[in-house]
Amino acid sequence: MAACRELRKEHAKEFFESFDTVLFDCDGVIWDANDEIPGAKDTLRKIKEMGKRIIFITNNSTKSRTQYAKKFTELGFESVPKERIFCTSFAAAHYLKEKLKFQGKVYLIGEAGLEEELTEYGISYTGPGPDPVTGIQKEWLHIPLDPEVRAVVVSYDVHISYVKIFRAASYLSDPSVAFVGTEMDGRKHYPGTHVVKPGTGCIINAVKTAALREPLILGKPESYLFECIQQSIKEVDQSRTLMVGDNLHTDIPFGRNCGLKTLLVLTGISTLEEARHFQASNSIHDQKKVPNFYLPSIKELGELIDKVQ
Amino acid sequence: MAACRELRKEHAKEFFESFDTVLFDCDGVIWDANDEIPGAKDTLRKIKEMGKRIIFITNNSTKSRTQYAKKFTELGFESVPKERIFCTSFAAAHYLKEKLKFQGKVYLIGEAGLEEELTEYGISYTGPGPDPVTGIQKEWLHIPLDPEVRAVVVSYDVHISYVKIFRAASYLSDPSVAFVGTEMDGRKHYPGTHVVKPGTGCIINAVKTAALREPLILGKPESYLFECIQQSIKEVDQSRTLMVGDNLHTDIPFGRNCGLKTLLVLTGISTLEEARHFQASNSIHDQKKVPNFYLPSIKELGELIDKVQ
Structure with missing residues (x-):
C-alpha cells in the first residue's frame, strides 16, 4: 500500500538513490499551457546533473x-531530444506500425500532432479538419466512406462533429477495422478559470457509444507508453524509475501499473x-x-536535491 | 422470469383479455423512417376496434x-391526438415545468422538436443550430456563457460540436444547474444499410465525460415517460398495459421497470x-x-386479433 507521504529532507537521500530514470508528466507539472511552473527548469537541470535520465511522458496528442x-526550447528549457519525449500522438503511430504492422489507411479524428507522427511513420490517413453536417438526413446514407480505411484513431479534435462520429462508427462496423484511442482524459487542464475544456475522453466515449466497441487506449493510466519507452531506451529498469505527475487518475495509476515509484505534485489537476x-x-x-510521495510542486523537488548534496 | 414465447393462437384470447392499454414504440414497430411497417395501420385499427386505448411512446426527441x-396523418395512419403521443422532447419540457418548477433559461443541445416543446411550455432556451469552433485556443476562455442558464438539456443534435460540449460542461460546473438527457440510445435505427447513425447516447456521453456529472435520463428504459402517461391519462393501470417494442435495451426493460406486459417485434433493432x-x-x-412474448412483426398481431374474434 502506498503511503502518500510528504517528501521531506529525512527521506530525501534514500529517495534520490532509489531511481536512475525520472518520467515527468508535462501539463500541470513542468508547465501550465505556455508558462513554466516555477522552479521546473532549475529542478530538471539539477536532476540531470545528478546523472539521472529524464524522460517526458504526456497524454497530450x-x-x-x-x-x-x-x-521546450521556446519556453527556455534546456533542449530535449525528441527521443526523450513520449506523447500519445507518437504512441498511436508506434502502435500501428510496430504492434499491428499496419497496412492501409487510418480514419483519424485528431489534430496536427497526430498527422505529423503518422506521416513520419509513413501511414496514410484521412479525416482531419472541419467536417460539418450538410444537406438533409436522407443524403447521409451517401456520405462517402473510404474502402482503404483499416483503422480508426480517435484523439483530441476541436472539429469533432456528428459526421465524424458517423464516419468513425460506420468504419468500425467492420470488426476487422482496428479501433485505437489516445487517452481518456475527460477534461483538458485549463488553470485559473471556471470554464471546462473537454478532453479526448469525451470524443472517444461518443464514438464508442455509436460503434458498440471498446477502443485500445494508449495513454496513461494504460501502460503502453512505458512499453514504448522500454523498447526505445533499452536500459530503463522499472524498479529504478520514478513517475512524477499531477493527476491521480492517470499519472499515479500508470506508475503503479508499470511498477514505478510515484510522486504527486499539487500544481495541476489533483489535490491532496x-x-x-x-x-x-x-x-x-x-x-x-x-x-508514494507528494510535494507542493516541482520546485520543492529541486530544493531537496540541494539538501542531500 | 419472462418466457419470451412466440405469441400464438392458443395464447391469444387470454393475451388480448389481459390489457386495456397498449403502448407502441414507433421506429422499427409501426414505421421505418417514413415507411409504414407492413400491417401497422390495419393492426392499430383492429386494436382500437377492440376498445383498447392506444398510446405512442418514443425515445425520439x-x-x-x-x-x-x-x-401519422401524412403517412396515412388514422389521426392520433397529440395527447396520445409521448416523446422525449415532450418529456424534457414536462420534467422541467412539472417536476422542477423550472425558472430560468435552458442551454439546449437539441433540435426542432425540443425547441417546440420548450416553447409550448414557456421555457426560454439558447443553443440550437451550428456552433463551430472559431479562432484560437486562448480565445475560448472568452466564449460568452449566459448567466441566466439554470439547466442543460442534451438530446439528439446533428450540429453537436466541441464548442457545444464546452459550453454544456462549463454551465454544469455549477452543481445547482440541472442536467437532463433525453435518452441514451447509442444508434439511430437506420434500416437496410451498413452505415451507423450515432444516437443521442453518444452526445450525452461526451457531455457527461467533461462535466463529471450524471444526467437525469427521461427516455426508455427509465420510467419517466410512463410517469408522464399516468399523470396525463389518469385511468392507465400498469397491470393492464402492454408495451410493444423492437428494442431489448430500451422498450422491454422499460416495460419491466413499469410493471407492464411486454411484446417484442422483430422489425427493428433487436433479434430473437x-x-x-x-x-x-x-x-x-x-x-x-x-x-413475455415475441412476434415477427405488428402484422401478425393484427392477424391474431382476427383469430380470436
Missing part, C-alpha cells in the same frame, strides 16, 4: 515529438484531499491512485 | 408531439437471438431484457 522538442480520499478507500482501484 | 401527430441470449443469462440486468 495535439503535438508531435518534434513539436514538443520545439516547445483527493489522494487522502483514495488512501482511505478499501477499493483496489482507488488504492492504485495513491502515490 | 427530434419531433414535438404536434409534429408526430402530423406525421439476442432475446434468447438474455434469457439464458443469470444476470438480473439481462433478465429485464427478456419479453
Whole structure:
C-alpha cells in the first residue's frame, strides 16, 4: 500500500538513490499551457546533473515529438531530444506500425500532432479538419466512406462533429477495422478559470457509444507508453524509475501499473484531499491512485536535491 | 422470469383479455423512417376496434408531439391526438415545468422538436443550430456563457460540436444547474444499410465525460415517460398495459421497470437471438431484457386479433 507521504529532507537521500530514470508528466507539472511552473527548469537541470535520465511522458496528442522538442526550447528549457519525449500522438503511430504492422489507411479524428507522427511513420490517413453536417438526413446514407480505411484513431479534435462520429462508427462496423484511442482524459487542464475544456475522453466515449466497441487506449493510466519507452531506451529498469505527475487518475495509476515509484505534485489537476480520499478507500482501484510521495510542486523537488548534496 | 414465447393462437384470447392499454414504440414497430411497417395501420385499427386505448411512446426527441401527430396523418395512419403521443422532447419540457418548477433559461443541445416543446411550455432556451469552433485556443476562455442558464438539456443534435460540449460542461460546473438527457440510445435505427447513425447516447456521453456529472435520463428504459402517461391519462393501470417494442435495451426493460406486459417485434433493432441470449443469462440486468412474448412483426398481431374474434 502506498503511503502518500510528504517528501521531506529525512527521506530525501534514500529517495534520490532509489531511481536512475525520472518520467515527468508535462501539463500541470513542468508547465501550465505556455508558462513554466516555477522552479521546473532549475529542478530538471539539477536532476540531470545528478546523472539521472529524464524522460517526458504526456497524454497530450495535439503535438508531435518534434513539436514538443520545439516547445521546450521556446519556453527556455534546456533542449530535449525528441527521443526523450513520449506523447500519445507518437504512441498511436508506434502502435500501428510496430504492434499491428499496419497496412492501409487510418480514419483519424485528431489534430496536427497526430498527422505529423503518422506521416513520419509513413501511414496514410484521412479525416482531419472541419467536417460539418450538410444537406438533409436522407443524403447521409451517401456520405462517402473510404474502402482503404483499416483503422480508426480517435484523439483530441476541436472539429469533432456528428459526421465524424458517423464516419468513425460506420468504419468500425467492420470488426476487422482496428479501433485505437489516445487517452481518456475527460477534461483538458485549463488553470485559473471556471470554464471546462473537454478532453479526448469525451470524443472517444461518443464514438464508442455509436460503434458498440471498446477502443485500445494508449495513454496513461494504460501502460503502453512505458512499453514504448522500454523498447526505445533499452536500459530503463522499472524498479529504478520514478513517475512524477499531477493527476491521480492517470499519472499515479500508470506508475503503479508499470511498477514505478510515484510522486504527486499539487500544481495541476489533483489535490491532496483527493489522494487522502483514495488512501482511505478499501477499493483496489482507488488504492492504485495513491502515490508514494507528494510535494507542493516541482520546485520543492529541486530544493531537496540541494539538501542531500 | 419472462418466457419470451412466440405469441400464438392458443395464447391469444387470454393475451388480448389481459390489457386495456397498449403502448407502441414507433421506429422499427409501426414505421421505418417514413415507411409504414407492413400491417401497422390495419393492426392499430383492429386494436382500437377492440376498445383498447392506444398510446405512442418514443425515445425520439427530434419531433414535438404536434409534429408526430402530423406525421401519422401524412403517412396515412388514422389521426392520433397529440395527447396520445409521448416523446422525449415532450418529456424534457414536462420534467422541467412539472417536476422542477423550472425558472430560468435552458442551454439546449437539441433540435426542432425540443425547441417546440420548450416553447409550448414557456421555457426560454439558447443553443440550437451550428456552433463551430472559431479562432484560437486562448480565445475560448472568452466564449460568452449566459448567466441566466439554470439547466442543460442534451438530446439528439446533428450540429453537436466541441464548442457545444464546452459550453454544456462549463454551465454544469455549477452543481445547482440541472442536467437532463433525453435518452441514451447509442444508434439511430437506420434500416437496410451498413452505415451507423450515432444516437443521442453518444452526445450525452461526451457531455457527461467533461462535466463529471450524471444526467437525469427521461427516455426508455427509465420510467419517466410512463410517469408522464399516468399523470396525463389518469385511468392507465400498469397491470393492464402492454408495451410493444423492437428494442431489448430500451422498450422491454422499460416495460419491466413499469410493471407492464411486454411484446417484442422483430422489425427493428433487436433479434430473437439476442432475446434468447438474455434469457439464458443469470444476470438480473439481462433478465429485464427478456419479453413475455415475441412476434415477427405488428402484422401478425393484427392477424391474431382476427383469430380470436
